[in-house]
Amino acid sequence: MRLGTSLAGVKLGLQSIPIATACTIYHKFFGETDLDAYDPYLIAMSAIYLAGKVEEQHLRTRDIINVSNRYLNPSSEPLELDARFWELRDSIVQCELLMLRVLRFQVSFQHPHKYLLHYLISLKNWMNRYSWQRTPISVTAWALLRDSYHGGLCLRFRAQHIAVAVLQLALQVYGVEVPADAEAEKPWWQVFSDDLTKPTIDNIVSDLIHIYTMDTEIP
Numbered sequence: 001m002r003l004g005t006s007l008a009g010v011k012l013g014l015q016s017i018p019i020a021t022a023c024t025i026y027h028k029f030f031g032e033t034d035l036d037a038y039d040p041y042l043i044a045m046s047a048i049y050l051a052g053k054v055e056e057q058h059l060r061t062r063d064i065i066n067v068s069n070r071y072l073n074p075s076s077e078p079l080e081l082d083a084r085f086w087e088l089r090d091s092i093v094q095c096e097l098l099m100l101r102v103l104r105f106q107v108s109f110q111h112p113h114k115y116l117l118h119y120l121i122s123l124k125n126w127m128n129r130y131s132w133q134r135t136p137i138s139v140t141a142w143a144l145l146r147d148s149y150h151g152g153l154c155l156r157f158r159a160q161h162i163a164v165a166v167l168q169l170a171l172q173v174y175g176v177e178v179p180a181d182a183e184a185e186k187p188w189w190q191v192f193s194d195d196l197t198k199p200t201i202d203n204i205v206s207d208l209i210h211i212y213t214m215d216t217e218i219p
Contacts, residue, residue, distance in 0.1 A: 005044040006149060011067045012048065012059055016146065020111045022051035023149035025099065031155060032102050041068065046095035054107050061089045109154070115163035116145055119192050123167065126179055126188070140170040144208060151211040157204055160193045165204035 005026050009019035025047040030040075045068050052059040065088055066078045079085045100107065120138050144166040148154070153162055168189060171178070178188040189196060 018055040112163035
């Protein structure tokens with residue numbers, strides 16, 4: 001359901017930050033509890049509902065229920081406003097309160113998005129303009145960041161470090177080198193985050209690649 005949280009958020013029109021918050025709430029909740037003790041679909045819906053409030057992009061529970069139901073049952077019609085619907089709605093509201101208690105009301109997070117935007121602008125200014133235009137470094141880096149929320153990277157690594165790592169991976173994918181990086185006193189990524197190390201970048205990239213591996217194995 002880690003993938004479903006993100007996809008449902010997109011279909012509901014959530015912006016990237018609320019989706020990232022919903023995914024982080026989902027991963028953090030199951031980091032504190034037993035995965036087998038709770039319905040992951042209910043937790044995902046409640047995480048989206050709560051994230052909308054936290055990031056001030058409020059959603060109707062009815063929309064969350066219908067989009068989630070369509071995700072689980074692609075050929076189904078929107079749910080009728082019957083006893084089942086109201087029971088599910090009440091479950092989301094109650095689950096939201098449970099999540100807040102489990103997470104000790106700590107549901108505001110620092111995401112890598114603002115750092116990645118800054119790093120991309122800086123890197124673009126360093127690069128040859130034609131080399132930058134020929135390769136979709138920016139689009140790929142944003143896609144990698146979005147996909148990183150399918151796993152728990154957001155809980156294990158600092159936001160700045162994740163931003164650098166997805167940018168580094170995007171550069172590697174297209175074989176693009178940062179100008180004069182070999183002659184510089186320190187690597188380009190350490191200019192952005194002076195406490196970052198190469199092993200940390202490698203760990204983030206490895207975890208991200210593992211997420212893609214898990215997603216391909218989902219039936």
